[in-house]
Amino acid sequence: MVRTPLTPLERERGRHLGLLLRQARGERSMAEIAAAAGISAETLRKIETGRAPTPAFFTVAALAGALGLPLDEVARRCAAVAVVPEESEAAA
Amino acid sequence: MVRTPLTPLERERGRHLGLLLRQARGERSMAEIAAAAGISAETLRKIETGRAPTPAFFTVAALAGALGLPLDEVARRCAAVAVVPEESEAAA
DNA sequence: CATGACCGTGATACTAATACCGGTATAAGA
């Protein structure tokens, strides 16, 4: 095994990240945010739906910038998923 | 073209990110930081040397956590590379 | 000189991110 497949926990963390970004997007369209972040709308959709659970750092950074989200808070709230996933789901 | 190859600017930004992390590591060994971040030492080396210019978000987040670096500052200083790369190199 | 720890490089393997396409569904408006 040379490249460890994503664990269920990592995928759940990815879904949480997607929810976070989707909530921050609010009423704005995917195309608008994707264009502001410099990525394709499909990629943004995959991230938001959790089908791309571990996006690139600069992709998330650009999205957070377009959404006005502090990166540290994003990381912190996603790291919390790895510790207490049930509470995170309950909070969401 | 379905997956745009990394531009030279993105690769340079990756090298800058690597320098940033290496400076933050200071005297500590690669193996120590890699273990603290939960990644392999080879991967950390690739990131530090810029041979993995766009690492995953959670990889950078774990490294920043292990190094005591604020993610927002990392992103900001790397974003500056895309704007004024010469100044960044001069500063480094 | 030998040994070990650390860093660097290259090759290799495998998975995942990103992007584009076509199709579908739903809601709003002419």
Place this chain on the structure above:
DNA sequence: TCTTATACCGGTATTAGTATCACGGTCATG
């Protein structure tokens, strides 16, 4: 009804990240 816009989904293509292995270099220590 027809059109438009938005979003979801499946498939496909290509590049890149991650991990392991092997080898070489450097430096400190025996």
